[in-house]
Amino acid sequence: MKFSVLGPEGTFADAAAKAYLKTQPDTHITFDYHPTFDQVYQAVNGNNIGLLPLENQLDGYVSATLQRLQTADVTEIGEITIPVNFGLVANVKRLNEIKQLYVQFKTEGQCQKLLAKIPDAHIVTTSSNMVSLNKFLAGQAGEAALIPQSQMANQSAELMINQVADQTDNRTRFIIFKAQPAKLPTLAKTTLKTNRFKAPLFVTPATNDKPGTLYDILGYFASVNLNLVTLMSLPTKNQLGEYAFYIEISGTRDQQEELFATLHQMAAKYRVHPLGFYAD
Known part of the structure; x- marks a missing residue:
């Protein structure tokens, strides 16, 4: 298996990839280093996996990663957080x-x-x-x-x-992904390794001009007591003033059925772009 990361060897991405592998069953891995986000993303195919930074404790989310996830046909299979200085x-x-x-x-x-x-x-x-x-x-x-x-x-x-660094307790979170579209029916059958899950996705309204759109979206999750740990807006790039919402949901194993029932219900009204469902 090939593991594509931002390189060269010695970067925080390299350290994060090696830390992630320590949490996984033994397997033969070849590290594949690339200098840019696009090259990492393009290099992941077949059964291979890739890693990109998603969020830093001091500087927030990595827009270069979010912009790719917004339209990417990938499935996030996990994440890893490491200290950085x-x-x-x-x-x-x-x-x-x-x-x-x-x-x-x-x-x-x-x-x-x-x-x-x-x-x-x-x-x-x-x-x-x-x-x-x-x-x-x-x-x-x-x-x-x-x-x-x-x-x-x-x-x-x-x-x-x-x-x-401005703080000594600085940390960065990385996502691990594979080049397969995340489909709700497939994700719903995932067997979790822990009691808690994380589910990242994008939700895009048909229009941003209608009052109460975000209130309506959030209501789907609030009605079934699903916790949102991230909510961000990103431009769709289709036209000025049009935005999609990046959302991360955290929950327990017994909420899995409710999660996917809710997302299926939302998909009838909004464009729901799932990115993964994995043990947190």
């Missing part, structure tokens, strides 16, 4: 000497306190934390990078600062 490496002696800083697009929002100390530094956004490190290593005087804390012990630079 960052270190700063720079080829200068003092922070105010940094002229250019390499930082991954999601890392930037998690290290705002540090960035506030170097307001004159030019920020170069990268696709991964390891790309930031490699650009720094190939760079010139006056450059710096924010890199995974786990990589700090392997580096030697003039200036090195550990644990620079």
Whole structure:
């Protein structure tokens, strides 16, 4: 089996993938590293699986992942949450000497306190934390990078600062998926390994102009005591002002039948795009 993740080796995605495998039965896995979200998504086929970041404790949801899930024919089979933190490496002696800083697009929002100390530094956004490190290593005087804390012990630079995230208890949640459309009848037959489940999905109204649309959607779940742990709106991109709702439902095994009966009922009125049903 091939496991596609954001790479290269050493990224938080790599660490998350390896942490997830420790929770699974022994199987032969070949890691397949890619530099971009699209390449990870496109690489997953057949019985292979992939992993993408979904939510960070400090910087919120990863829009690049949600945008793909909104129209993707995939089934989420699980998730894994790992601690994350960052270190700063720079080829200068003092922070105010940094002229250019390499930082991954999601890392930037998690290290705002540090960035506030170097307001004159030019920020170069990268696709991964390891790309930031490699650009720094190939760079010139006056450059710096924010890199995974786990990589700090392997580096030697003039200036090195550990644990620079805004909070030391920072965590990121990743989803694991396969390239098979999630269908309500198939998901409803899933046998849970634990007593609790999580069910992610998108709900798209026919129109956003009608008053009470969101109230109506939420009422379906409230009427059967299903707990929503996530509710977000994303543009459908069909026209300005038109939105879909990303929802995550959490519940217990004895609510499984009610969940799928409710989603089936909703599907008669709204476009329901299920993404998975798995043990939480």
